[in-house]
Amino acid sequence: MTDGNNKISSENNEEGGSAPKRQRIETENAENNANDQHPLTLRMMCNTCQEVLEKQKNIEHFNTEIVDELRSVKSELKLELQLIRDDLKPKTVVAAVPMKADSKDTTAWNSENKSATMTTTGKYFVLKHVFKNVSNMKEDEYRLSEAEEHFGIEWRMGVRRTKEHLHFYLHCPKSMGTVNWTIETQRKHVLVSNRVENKVKKGKQIFNNKTPAWGCEKFIKWAEMEKDYLVDGRLTAEIHIKIKKTTGIYKDNLRSFDETMEEFSDVVLVVNEEKFYVLKLYLAAHSPYFKALFLGNFNDSKKSEIKLTGIDADDFQNYLELLYGEHPIDEYTCEGLLLVADMLDTPLVIRKCEQFLLKESKKTLKKKLELSTRFCLEALKKKCLAEIKSIGDLQAVLPGNVQDLDKSIMGELLEKSISLHN
Structure with missing residues (x-):
């Protein structure tokens, strides 16, 4: 009986009736399924990679088209601008003024x-x-x-x-x-x-x-x-x-800074041989340049008379008038004031000049945009760009040679050009 029972048990194990055989079969089936799924996984990865490559090619092609279009737009703008200049340029004329060139x-x-x-x-x-x-x-x-x-x-x-x-x-x-x-x-x-x-x-x-x-x-x-x-x-x-x-270009002076103000001053600034009597602390409060000059550890700091170079005397007169509460800004003086204020690092004067250009000035859009980029007048630049509403406006602000365009504004004008063409 014992031998018969062992034989039956052995047969049952071979036929899968017991747990060990079922586990072996399940393990083999799992391995077979994994082997069957492996090629599928590889195909999915290949397809994904192919899709990524196709998208990359499309992006590169799109970028190339954009660059070509921008170059085309730039060429068209230069051509159109030159045509407009030719139309506006005075024709042949006879000199109407004496030529002192004997x-x-x-x-x-x-x-x-x-x-x-x-x-x-x-x-x-x-x-x-x-x-x-x-x-x-x-x-x-x-x-x-x-x-x-x-x-x-x-x-x-x-x-x-x-x-x-x-x-x-x-x-x-x-x-x-x-x-x-x-x-x-x-x-x-x-x-x-x-x-x-x-x-x-x-x-x-x-x-x-x-x-x-x-x-x-x-x-x-x-x-x-x-x-x-x-x-x-x-x-x-x-x-x-x-x-x-x-x-004789500018208006009469609105305030005096000559020797009549000597008793109210503690330093004399000399600009193109013209003397200006002023207060050190007042100028230093408005200008980091003067603060360093008057209060810093420099040889000039202790001098009673200091010469300033690279500045026009009339522009400096207007600059001082503005600091002292006068209103010397007009179409003639504005650019010179900005030049001096930029050199002497005087935010108050720059801000007041920008307000004049924003609200009162009749200068051309091209000139205002030029000043905004030259002296970093962000509010004025923003207003100028907003006023460019047509291709004609855009052409009007471009220089004769596009290479002369200030690099800080080139990108914004290019974006404006694309939006107008679209």
Whole structure:
């Protein structure tokens, strides 16, 4: 009986009747299922990877399309802007002002060429223009660039052809509303070439109501200009201008800072040989620059008379008036005030100038945007960008050469361009 029972038990184990056999079978089934699912898992991973790669390719393709579109938009804007400039640019005109460029002027000009390179601090700016179809100019034909405002004054450059030479002038055409005004300038006239060195001549002249144009007769021989400086009939010209001194441009002084204020002052500031009697602590309270100058450990801190350089005396007069509670800000003085306040780190003056530009100024949108980027006037920049509502508005604020655009505003104008095109 015992042998029979053992045999039956053994058979039952082989047929799976017992727990050990069931466990073995279940384990084998689980392994088989796992083996069956493994290729499926690999396929799912491959599909997922393929989808990711496809999305990446789509993103790269989309980015390429955006870059191509932005380049196309930029090219279109440059072309449209140039077309508008051509339409607005004055046609051929006859010079209506005397040209003080006789033999004496030429001698003075050439002597100034030997002077050192002029500084770019203070009232310094550059006019740039591309004259078109210059090769078709006739003898005695005269052409002007469009007017640009700098420091409240309009400026233009002009070229004239004679039989053998090109003449190159700077104009200050706008009437100042006063009989006796003068602008003392240091200038550098430049013809730009991509084949030879730029043609450069320097000079110093004084503009006034009787002589609002100065320049150089026989700036370059016509044949040389055509050979080395024309590109498809275009002549690229620049004039670098430093305003040294002005008289009769601004209003009468609203407050005195001369020797009559000596008993109420403790320091004398000298700007372009003009003396200003002021209080150290009052200026130091408004300007970190003056705080460091007057209260810091410097040699000048103990001096009773200190010379300031790189500043115009009229601009400094207006600056002091504003600090002392007067209101000297207008279309002529605003840019000069910003320049001095920026150099002397005076937030109060900068803020008041920005308020004038925001609420009262009649300057062009282009000029306001230029000032906003130059002096970091965020509220003014925001307002200017909001006023750009069409492609025409956008073109109006762009410089003739897009490369001259301030890098801090380029991205925002590009975004504006895309939104307007869409």
